[in-house]
Amino acid sequence: MRSSDNALPGAIATPVAVILAAGEGRRLRSGRSSLPKPLVRLRGLSIAERSVAQLLAAGVERFAVVLGCDATLVQHEFERVARRRRCHISFVEAANWRKGNGCSALAAAPLVGNSAFLLTMVDHLLTPEMIRKVLADPPAQDEVALAVDHDTENVFDFPDLTKVEVTEGRIAAIGKELTTWNAGDTGLFYCSTLLFDGLAKAHTHGKFSLTDGIKECAAQGGVRAIDVTGEAWLDVDTPEAFREGIRRIDAAMAKGGEDGFVSQYLNRPLSRRLSMALSRTRLTPNHITLLSFFMGLLGAVGLATTEPWSWIVGGIVIQIASIVDGCDGEIARIKLLQSPQGAWLDTVLDRYSDVTIGLAVTFAASQLHDAVWVWPAGFAATVSFLMASYVTKEFQIRFHRPYPNNLINKLKRRDLRIFVIAVGAVMGQPLVALLVIGSLTHLAVFQILVSGRHCTVVPSQVNRPRCTGPPIL
Amino acid sequence: MRSSDNALPGAIATPVAVILAAGEGRRLRSGRSSLPKPLVRLRGLSIAERSVAQLLAAGVERFAVVLGCDATLVQHEFERVARRRRCHISFVEAANWRKGNGCSALAAAPLVGNSAFLLTMVDHLLTPEMIRKVLADPPAQDEVALAVDHDTENVFDFPDLTKVEVTEGRIAAIGKELTTWNAGDTGLFYCSTLLFDGLAKAHTHGKFSLTDGIKECAAQGGVRAIDVTGEAWLDVDTPEAFREGIRRIDAAMAKGGEDGFVSQYLNRPLSRRLSMALSRTRLTPNHITLLSFFMGLLGAVGLATTEPWSWIVGGIVIQIASIVDGCDGEIARIKLLQSPQGAWLDTVLDRYSDVTIGLAVTFAASQLHDAVWVWPAGFAATVSFLMASYVTKEFQIRFHRPYPNNLINKLKRRDLRIFVIAVGAVMGQPLVALLVIGSLTHLAVFQILVSGRHCTVVPSQVNRPRCTGPPIL
Known part of the structure; x- marks a missing residue:
């Protein structure tokens, strides 16, 4: 079960994203392995790959990575990411990265030319929505825009937060040492080349952090705040933050509100655990889709025989396939691999x-009973499953919104139908189960058909007048 | 077969439309019945209803009708239209309508207050697209906007055309008598109350036509041109124009480019003739949808017996049902009754x-042959029909565009599958026909499944980057 997040806003020309990956990551390293931080894996995806994938998902297409500590290893990892995610990454080594991340940022200057660019840290987990908000609000010619979070109470690792004082939309002061502040620095910037001027100026004062450069820009009123309060972001800097990152990735696994009864209480809890385990492997969401599909076919073979013990095996196998069917979408969300093509394969299969x-169930029953009604009944029941999927798609196309996940929708969902047939098969009555769930599904489809007759098109999306709408019969 | 024109632009606040229906319509009347012109029917719809329906389809929701000649009859007809189309129409009688249509327009002043309003003539056929173009370009405070057509060579009844001279987007001169002009007056206006000032001024000079009022407005530079060149419009003023109107309505019946092979060469030519005939009756598109559906069920009963003569009847009936299935959409387009609810009912049924x-075909074959493969084969073939409809809907939702009407699409369309089964039934081989077309449809569905795997989302619609798109398997 997989859905892709298709409803994105219109195309925006996207800038280069500069990713700072020069630092040592000492605090994280002490608690974990001796790998350079960008190579450390968070639920199967290296921190480097996450930083690229979250930007890709927001529409960014070109990347410039600043290297420093362990440059060769880190570059190698980013090159792997570029191949895997089919995007373009250029590299630059910051000679003075040890002095401070301002030196690293300055090293990117030759790569961005005169264009505005995004600036982010490799170890920051950001939501694509947050990045899109920033992309939608580009800086002026001589301006740096900083994404700020006003909800500082809920920032993870508050003591380490760089605080900012926002006055009338502009950054008045910035620093960890501020005593009055009203927002936090999220570490995501949308910059003009003014940033490099600020960094160079800070250098002349012997100050080498990015914050020092921003202070210089802010001193001349050049830093604007972009409010991203409410978006989740996390600086994966310490072992605690690393664990928090995993917790958030796991929380984002759920699709939210779209599941049926069986999915909610049985399939999801199991598939989530399975997905966490599978995320460590190299299996892609599409592998899982195919695995679940072939398990379903295998289960059907078990159901097609006339042996009740074979039905038990078949029933269990199709139920497991139904659980595994949840993992493709979950792993896609864990690994930021959602795609409409993946969702397409999954739903059609x-x-x-x-x-x-x-x-299979009907065939087995026809071998056991000689009654003339077996085939037509099984046929009609099975047809209901396709009709159920068809009507909700048709509904969405006609009325410009998904059919709501109400009781009717949940009764006709795949999780329930597979579960009912599986239970029926285990109890030695697969045909009865098929006919029961088929009848229920037909009723649900009929209810959806009727509801569509009284449906109006959402006015915010389509300027179709009420008057031409209602059926004239 | 019916599709609703769902892809309209975002909501626009729509003004009142003033419809001038006060005139005598002498030129048309002489050639037709003695009915007042707004009551004369064009392909089953009175001219009054067409004038309201075309505005409704463009998003207009409130109407003000100016009455004059045969006021009671005309008002009665518009009241019927308001009930049928569920919209609100107010009325005003123009005392001096005989003096000129300027007097009629002036009579609408109390109904529109200070708001901008559309102004149109009851006997003008306009496309909803043309009306939407005008709605998208509202007049300034003291301005009248006039929709003009620069392609005057293709205007029907050119000698009767009111010519306009457009200079830098404004109307410099207007009148039938102009010797230099570069556009024609389409009779569709989007006015501020400036129009009433112009009309009142013309009155004081003893001039009572709408054009006289516009001349006064234009004299002070207050008339802007909205270019609607390329949109079809027609002043149904004479018997010749009436026939041209019917010709255009008939031409608009076709959906354009979406038909399959059988539809194009057999079903459509027949259904169009049938629709022209049915448009004279009170049958609505939904009646036709249900009629076609029950004819299909009736044909299926014929195919479900074991008698070859019954198959012949059944085959003929399902093919006729398939032809009638084209009429619901055609009549909806003829009578401006398209609705997503109607299209929904049609596609699901x-x-x-x-x-x-x-x-039915599989059942009949199972009664004649004892072979174990008959039911599974018929079952699988029938499933392909649902899969074929399902995949194109799913494709549209995933990839934000309809699946193209290419060869693959045409092979899996309903017109072909019904035709093949009908021919098979008449030839005494309905099961063979079912299996042939079912196999073909499965192949087409598989091809669509594969093509979706390599499909990218249209970038203009969705800002989804190329990089996250391609399948990673």
Whole structure:
């Protein structure tokens, strides 16, 4: 079960993203392995890959990575990411990275030319929504924009937070030492080349951190605040932050509110645990989609025989396939690999799987009973599964919104139908189960058909007048 | 077969539309019946209803009708239209309508207050696109906007055209008598109350036509041109224009480019003739949808017996049902009754009809042959019909564009599958026909599944980067 986040806003020309990956990451390293921080894996994805993937998901397409500590290893990892995610990454080594991250940022100057660019730290987990908010609000010619979070009470690792004082939308002061502040520095910037001027100026004063450069820019009123309060972001700097990162990735695994009954209480809790385990492997979401599909077919073979013990095995296998079917979407969300192509494969194969299971149960019953009604009944029941999927798609296209996940929708969902057939098979009555869930599904489809007759098109999306809408019969 | 024109731009606050319906319509009347012009029917819809329906389709929701000649009859007709189309129409009688249409327009002043309003003539056929263009370009405070057509060579009844001279987007001169002009007056205005000032001024000079009022407004530079060149519009003023109107309505019946092979060469030519005839009746598109559906079920009953003569009847009936299935959309377009609810009913019932026909053919074959493969084969073939409809809907949702009407799409369309089964039934081989078209449809669905795996999301619609797109398997 997988859905892709398709409803994104219109195209925006996207700038280069400069990723600072020069630091030593000492605090994290002490608690973990001796790997350079960008190579450390968070739920199967290196921190380097996460930093690129979250920007890709927001629409950024070109990257410039500043190297420093362990430059060769880190560059090698980013090159792997570029191949895997099919994007372009250029590299520059910061000679003086040890002095401070301001030196690292300054090293990127030759790579960005005169264009505005995003600036982010490799070890910051950001949501694509937060990045999109910043992208939508580019800086003026001589301006640096900084994404700030006003909800500082909920910032993880508050003592380490760089505080900012925002006055009328501009940064008046910035620093860890501030005594009055009203927001936190999220570490995501959208900069003009003014930043390099500020950094160079700070250098002449013997100050080498990025914050020092920003202070210089702010002193001439050149730093604007972009409010991203409410978006999740995390500086993965310490072992505690690392654990918090995993917790957040796991929390983002759920699709949220779209599941049916069986999925919610049985399949999801199991598939989430399975996904966490599978995320450590090299299996992609598409591998899982195919695995679940073939398990479904295998289960159908078990159901197609006339042996009740084989039905038990088949029933268990299709239920496990249904649980595994949740993992493709979960792993896609964990590893930031969501794609419409993946969701497409998953949903279409699910339909073939449904039909095969219905066919198998009906075939087995027809071998055991000579009654003329067995085939038409099994046929009609199986058809309901396809109709159920079809009507919600058709509904979405006609009325410009998804059919709500109400009781009717949950009754016709795949998790329930597979579960009912699996239970029926284990209890030695697969045909009865098929006919029961098929009848229920037909009723749900009929209810959706009727509801669509009284549906109006959402006015905010389509300027279709109420008057031409209602059926004239 | 019906599709609703859903892809409209975002919501626009719509003004009142003033419809001038006060005139005598002498030129049309002489050639037709003695009915007042707004009551004359064009392909089953009175001219009054067309004038309201085309505005409704463009998003206008409130109407003010100016009455004059045969006021009671005309008001009665508009009241019927308001009930049928569920919209609000207010009325005003122009005392001096005989003097000129300027007097009629002036009579609307109390109904519109200080708001901008559309002004149109009851006997003008306009496309909803043309009206939307004008709605998208509202007049300034003291301005009248006039929709003009620069392609005057293709205006019907050119000698009767009111010519305009457009200079830098403003109307410099207007009148039938102009010797130099570069556009034609389409009779669709978007006015501020400046119009009433212009009309009142013309009155004081003893001039009572709408054009006289516009001349006064234009004299002070207050008339802007909205270019609607390329949009179809027609002043239904004479018997010749009336015939041209019917010709254009008939031309608009076709959906354009979306039909399959059988539809294009067999079903459409027949259904169009049928729709022209049915448009004279009170049958609505939804009646036709239900009629076609029940004819399909009836044909399926014929196919479900073991008698070859019954198959012949059943085959003929399902093919006729398939032809009638084209009429609902055609009549909706003829009578401006398109609705997403109607399209929804039609497409979902088509799926039930397909399944019933497949079930019927398989049932009949299972009674004649004792082979174990008959049911699974018929079952699998029928499933392909649902999969074919499902994948194109799913494709549209995932990739934000309809699946193209290419060869693959045409091979899996309903017109072809019904035709093949009908021909097979008439030839005494319905099961063979079902299996052939089912196999073909499965191949087409598989091809669509594969093509979706390599599909990218349209960048203009969704800001989803290329890089996260391609499958990583």
